[in-house]
Amino acid sequence: MAQSVHEFHDDPRNADIRIWINGRLLPRAEATVSVFDSGFVLGDGVWEGLRVVGGQPVFLDEHLDRLFEGARAIALDIGLDRRGLEAAIRETLAANDMHDGVHLRLMVTRGPKRTPYQDPRASAGPATIVIIPEHKQAKPELVARGLKLFTVHVRRGYPDVQDPRWNSHSKLNCITACIQATQAGADEALMLDPHGFVATCNSTHFFIVRRGEVWTSTGDYCLHGVTRANVLRACAEEDITAREKNFTLTDVYSAEEAFCTGTFAGLVAVREVDGRVIGDGKPGPMVARLQALYRGLVERDVAVRAGERLA
Template sequence: MGGEALGLIVYLDGRFVPEEEAVVSVFDHGLLYGDGVFEGIRAYHGRVFKLKEHIDRLYDSAKAIALTIPLSREEMTEVVLETCRRNEIKDGYIRLVVTRGKGDLGLDPRKCPNPTIFCIAASIQLYPPELYQKGMKVITVPTRRNVPEALNPRIKSLNYLNNILAKIEANLAGVPEAIMLTQEGYVAEATGDNVFIVRNGVLMTPPPHLGILEGITRNTVMDLARDMGVEVREAVFTRYDLFTAEECFLTGTAAEIVPVIEVDGRPIGEGCPGELTLELIRAFRELTKVEGEPIYR
């Protein structure tokens, strides 16, 4: 794959430029205030996985913050595909970003007449490969997930400080990921991934209204599980349910499906990746071989 570290070609506001020329103004409100939205998207085997769903979520996030994207969905789709082509991507990671654009030092978005759009196609490895075989240990953290009434987590915005604070707590605890709770103490999501548990043979994940990002991989895994005949529920649950679950795993675009074998020092199930988790990993990887928008035609 091209563009591993240097020499990337980046889409920026209608042009494809070398990465060293892909710069935005220090007055851009995406930089100054985290005012903007983004998507992380994966490419597998020369196809962009679930591209329509990612584009739809990008536009939904933008609408929620009253940000008008100056490209149509079809044009944005082509931006993603052409960025992949220019970087000779077959398997990789795409970051698509729309900021409020250049303004002044005030908050007022009306001072930002032109949104900034950029797209990067490169590579990513979120977790080491052995975690997918052996599973990971995680903790729950004191930092609570943003309440939907303040900043709805369904908006995939550039403001990730809430998640970063929880990630810092995970780092200090020596684990790769942290699970965040709602203000009421219910399980919400990890710092960058959705959370699933298996209890009494039922696959459970928190509902979007609780204050989570409705993940593309999350929804795909739910569909795969239903196809297997597994009962799937969007349900509210607590740390107790985590501790006593038969299985637990996280899902995300970059992470895909990663087993969790310990939460707050309590082993999950037998302390190894569960049978359903491993079956879903296999099914997901098979799906990525055949589904997606072709990059090269």
């Protein structure tokens, strides 16, 4: 049975989490926003997903860089600076006594509207900021097995339509891709760019391994992925040849290995694409090596952030 890479085993502790909404910590059942909120009415907002390891939000600087970049691009005033958002995240984690095995969703919308209309000038108040923390980790059996992908007809669009680098609330492009992949019995959708080259997946980034080299797309038609960037960083540090380039499905079908990256699950091998088995259908040596290198980057980031707080 197909499963999303974001599948997890339910944790009963999540029933009692407290959610941060504009400075208030509310029980899950009471954590609501207005039906006039821009995020609900229009999908007008930006968001980030973060993992928490050793009590530290991992790669927080990179995630906040992307959040503020997206907010500036759509002329959204978040209303808090970086220090304020970090303080809100830490307040949320402390209120829930969370340290490890946590996934956190930070969402910012343009706030409530005077009337349900798209013009930002119809906004009636400041931005809505929501922080949802959950005890949640990727299913280990799915990570061990690897993913099955299906190439969908839905393409990543041009930046003059909706810049694919934005981590916006408006995700219908990716949702329709996800629906098609699910109906095809796959775990994730592989999406092409407008020119027919491989771009990304509906909720993760995509890599292949060919002749010892790691390939991923140019990045022109995909989100600026934090995990993607860290995999490329790990390759550079270890003298592993990594290329951001155009490549086609023909290159994918004959790859020795393939994998997806994302904040939630890290690196997960791909075992099959469009009915073609990749390699021997099992996670390969390059994936295992990069998983270890990525864990090392996480540990370094946690140590640095913990040291900064003690200083």
